[in-house]
Amino acid sequence: xxxxxxxxxxxxxxxxxxxxxxxxxxxxxxxxxxxxxxxxxxxxxxxxxxxxxxxxxxxxxxxxxxxxxxxxxxxxxxxxxxxxxxxxxxxxxxxxxxxxxxxxxxxxxxxxxxxxxxxxxxxxxxxxxxxxxxxxxxxxxx
Amino acid sequence: xxxxxxxxxxxxxxxxxxxxxxxxxxxxxxxxxxxxxxxxxxxxxxxxxxxxxxxxxxxxxxxxxxxxxxxxxxxxxxxxxxxxxxxxxxxxxxxxxxxxxxxxxxxxxxxxxxxxxxxxxxxxxxxxxxxxxxxxxxxxxx
Numbered sequence: 001x002x003x004x005x006x007x008x009x010x011x012x013x014x015x016x017x018x019x020x021x022x023x024x025x026x027x028x029x030x031x032x033x034x035x036x037x038x039x040x041x042x043x044x045x046x047x048x049x050x051x052x053x054x055x056x057x058x059x060x061x062x063x064x065x066x067x068x069x070x071x072x073x074x075x076x077x078x079x080x081x082x083x084x085x086x087x088x089x090x091x092x093x094x095x096x097x098x099x100x101x102x103x104x105x106x107x108x109x110x111x112x113x114x115x116x117x118x119x120x121x122x123x124x125x126x127x128x129x130x131x132x133x134x135x136x137x138x139x140x141x142x
Numbered sequence: 143x144x145x146x147x148x149x150x151x152x153x154x155x156x157x158x159x160x161x162x163x164x165x166x167x168x169x170x171x172x173x174x175x176x177x178x179x180x181x182x183x184x185x186x187x188x189x190x191x192x193x194x195x196x197x198x199x200x201x202x203x204x205x206x207x208x209x210x211x212x213x214x215x216x217x218x219x220x221x222x223x224x225x226x227x228x229x230x231x232x233x234x235x236x237x238x239x240x241x242x243x244x245x246x247x248x249x250x251x252x253x254x255x256x257x258x259x260x261x262x263x264x265x266x267x268x269x270x271x272x273x274x275x276x277x278x279x280x281x282x283x284x
Contacts (some may be wrong), residue, residue, distance in 0.1 A: 034281035040204035041214060043185040052262070060181035060257040063202035071213075072183060072206045078170035104228045113264075115202040120194070121172040122255075 003106065038118035040065040040083075044142060045111045046133070052111045052124045059108050061142045063114075088116040090123050100133035101131035108133050110140055180260035182207040182225075184217065186284060187253045188275070194253045194266050203284045207258075220280035230258040232265050235279050243273035252277050253280055 039077075042063045049055025063071040065080035073079050086092040090112060099107045105128055112123040127133035164258025184205045205213040207222035215221050220243045228234040232254060247270055254265040269275035269282075 027242075039187070039199055041185045041202035042185075043183045043204065045181070045257055045262075057181055057257045057262060060183035060208075062185065062206050062213055062256075064204050066202075066214075068282075071204055071247060072208075113158045114204075115187055115199045118198060120199060129153045 037066045039115045040117055041113035042112055042121065046142065047109055049109055050107045050126055052109050055109045059142060062089065073142050075138045075141070082137050082139045083116065088119070090125065093139060095135045096137060099135035101129065103137055104129050173203060179208045181257045182259055184256035184258065184263065186252055189251055190237045191251055192249045192268055194251050197251045201284060213284050217280045217283070224279050225258065228248065232267065237277045238279060240275035241272065243277055246271050
């Protein structure tokens with residue numbers, strides 16, 4: 001939080017995550033990971049508000065998908081499967097068909113930070129209410 | 143005890159005793175977390191380079207310190223203990239006394255992202271080489 005360069009990097013990565021999900025792995029930078037498995041370790045938070053900057057994290061869970069799915073996330077297996085199916089593109093995780101939610105506006109914001117398949121992730125997504133959040137699948141349900 | 147003034151004084155002191163400690167959380171920003179334990183979930187990465195923006199994450203581990211220390215970090219118990227002792231101030235984690243490292247400059251950068259005691263964390267620290275990194279304690283040794 002104290003390093004302006006770090007903030008700039010985070011903002012840059014966020015911009016990449018938001019604006020460039022369709023480019024696949026083309027935005028990889030720097031040397032390739034050397035481990036047998038590319039690291040995939042994430043921390044997810046949820047809080048009430050429109051942006052992460054304005055919302056205190058009410059819950060925070062970890063999720064590791066590098067080998068055996070694990071973490072304090074309540075459903076690591078399903079969450080990692082969703083991420084793999086979406087090739088790490090968090091914006092591609094859409095609402096499940098057949099789930100009905102009210103139109104109440106009581107926004108909740110989810111953040112996902114860490115590494116997916118060796119690429120840094122800094123992601124934030126706001127849902128209109130808790131029902132809408134949970135309707136978006138296992139990853140966002142914690 | 144039958145004196146109303148005495149009763150009032152007793153009640154006042156009891157209220158102070160019960161409510162007083164809560165003011166210790168005065169440095170929290172935004173709405174207070176609602177969970178019984180303030181969330182403390184982190185993801186740590188390490189890569190070769192001077193900045194996280196320039197260094198691909200070669201390893202990434204999770205660490206959850208909210209209740210029982212857990213995660214893919216190799217020493218969750220010691221890592222959480224260090225964080226608690228430093229009150230979450232990552233810059234306060236200093237090199238252990240008596241560890242000697244070469245002056246070789248082959249920088250490694252560690253990032254720590256997530257939540258500590260309900261507060262968001264986005265931290266980056268560069269060490270001159272691997273030996274210097276590991277000399278800084280259990281948290282940075284993964």
